Amino acid sequence: MTASPNDDATVTPPAATDTSVVDPAPRPHATAEEVEAARKDTKLAQVLYHDWEAETYDDKWSISYDERCIDYARGRFDAVAGDQPLPYERALELGCGTGFFLLNLMQGGVAKTGSVTDLSPGMVKVALRNAESLGLPVDGRVADAETIPYEDNTFDLVVGHAVLHHIPDVEKSLREVLRVLKPGGRFVFAGEPTTVGNFYARWLGRATWEATTRVTKLPFLADWRRPQEELDESSRAAALEAVVDIHTFDPTDLENMAKSAGADQVHAATEEFAAALLGWPVRTFEAAVPPEKLGWGWGRFAFGGWKTLSWVDEKVLRHVVPRGFFYNVMITGVKPGN
Numbered sequence: 001m002t003a004s005p006n007d008d009a010t011v012t013p014p015a016a017t018d019t020s021v022v023d024p025a026p027r028p029h030a031t032a033e034e035v036e037a038a039r040k041d042t043k044l045a046q047v048l049y050h051d052w053e054a055e056t057y058d059d060k061w062s063i064s065y066d067e068r069c070i071d072y073a074r075g076r077f078d079a080v081a082g083d084q085p086l087p088y089e090r091a092l093e094l095g096c097g098t099g100f101f102l103l104n105l106m107q108g109g110v111a112k113t114g115s116v117t118d119l120s121p122g123m124v125k126v127a128l129r130n131a132e133s134l135g136l137p138v139d140g141r142v143a144d145a146e147t148i149p150y151e152d153n154t155f156d157l158v159v160g161h162a163v164l165h166h167i168p169d170v171e172k173s174l175r176e177v178l179r180v181l182k183p184g185g186r187f188v189f190a191g192e193p194t195t196v197g198n199f200y201a202r203w204l205g206r207a208t209w210e211a212t213t214r215v216t217k218l219p220f221l222a223d224w225r226r227p228q229e230e231l232d233e234s235s236r237a238a239a240l241e242a243v244v245d246i247h248t249f250d251p252t253d254l255e256n257m258a259k260s261a262g263a264d265q266v267h268a269a270t271e272e273f274a275a276a277l278l279g280w281p282v283r284t285f286e287a288a289v290p291p292e293k294l295g296w297g298w299g300r301f302a303f304g305g306w307k308t309l310s311w312v313d314e315k316v317l318r319h320v321v322p323r324g325f326f327y328n329v330m331i332t333g334v335k336p337g338n
C-alpha cells in the first residue's frame with residue numbers, strides 16, 4: 001500500500017523562487033530550419049524533441065499515475081535510498097518530463113510538496129497538468145539543470161529520472177543540485193543508461209526495427225505495417241535522439257563525479273540485465289507496428305515478462321553479472337553539513 005501526502009491537510013504548494021519570470025511557450029511543431037540548427041545545438045534539440053513529444057509522451061512510454069507506476073518509481077527510489085525516513089518536506093525534480101518520477105514518488109509518500117522543472121516548456125506544462133489532476137501540491141517552471149533557478153538551501157530532496165544523460169556538463173549540474181539542497185538533503189537520480197547496457201540496447205533496438213519494418217513489407221503482413229509517413233517521422237525522431245542522448249555511465253565513474261561535485265554518502269546501484277534484453281526489442285516492436293494490432297495479451301506478455309526477468313536479475317544475475325552490465329544505473333548522495 002502507498003501513503004498519500006494529501007492525507008496531510010497542512011501541506012501547501014511550494015512557490016518558485018522568482019515568480020516574475022514568465023516561462024517560454026511550448027514549440028511542438030519545429031520548422032525544418034530549427035531541426036537543422038538543433039543538430040548542432042544539443043539544448044535546442046532537447047527543447048524541440050521534448051516539446052514535440054510532450055503531449056504523447058505518457059502514452060508512448062506507458063506512463064500512468066496509478067499503483068503500477070507508483071510502485072515502479074518507489075522501487076527505483078528505494079533501491080538506493082530506501083532506508084531513509086519519509087516523507088521529505090520539499091522536493092525538486094530536474095528534467096521532469098510529464099512528471100512521471102516526482103508525481104508518483106509523491107503519491108508513494110516520498111515527499112509532501114514538489115517543484116517540477118524541465119528545459120522543455122511543453123513537458124513542464126504537461127507535468128503541471130498531471131499534478132493538478134492528481135490534486136498534488138506542485139509548482140513548476142522551465143529550467144536548465146546546469147543553472148537551477150532556485151536559491152541555495154531550498155530543497156530537502158532533489159530527484160531526476162532519465163535526465164543526467166541529456167545534460168552536457170553533468171558534474172556542473174550535480175554541483176547545482178548540492179547548492180539548492182539544504183545541508184543533509186539528499187539527491188536520487190535513476191533510469192540512467194550504463195555504457196555497456198546502452199550498447200546492447202541500441203543494437204537490439206536497431207535490429208528489431210530493421211527486422212520488423214522489412215518483414216511487414218510482405219504483402220500478407222501489410223496490415224501490420226504502419227503508414228510510411230509515420231515510420232519516416234519515427235526515423236527523423238531517432239536522428240534527433242542521437243543528438244539529445246549525450247552520455248552513458250560507468251557506475252563507478254558516476255560515483256566519482258558525484259563525490260568530486262561535493263556529495264557525501266554517494267552510492268550507485270544498477271538493475272535490469274535480462275529484463276533489458278527483453279524490454280528493448282519489445283518497446284521497439286511496439287513502436288514499429290500499428291498500436292491496435294497489439295492487444296491485451298501482448299500487454300500482459302510485455303509487462304509480465306519484464307517483471308519476471310527483473311526478478312531473475314535481482315535474485316540471481318545481480319550476484320554473478322558485473323554491475324556495469326546492467327542497463328539502468330541510479331545514484332544517490334547527500335549534501336554535507338547538518
Ligand SMILES: C[S@@+](CC[C@H](N)C(=O)[O-])C[C@H]1O[C@@H](n2cnc3c(N)ncnc32)[C@H](O)[C@@H]1O
Nearest residue numbers: 050095096097100118119120144145161162166
Ligand atoms: C528522457 S526524458 C525523461 C523525462 C522524465 N523524467 C521521465 O522519466 O519520464 C528527459 C527529460 O530531460 C529534459 N532535459 C534535457 N536536458 C535538460 C537540461 N539541461 N535541463 C533540464 N531538463 C533537461 C528533457 O526536456 C526531457 O523532458
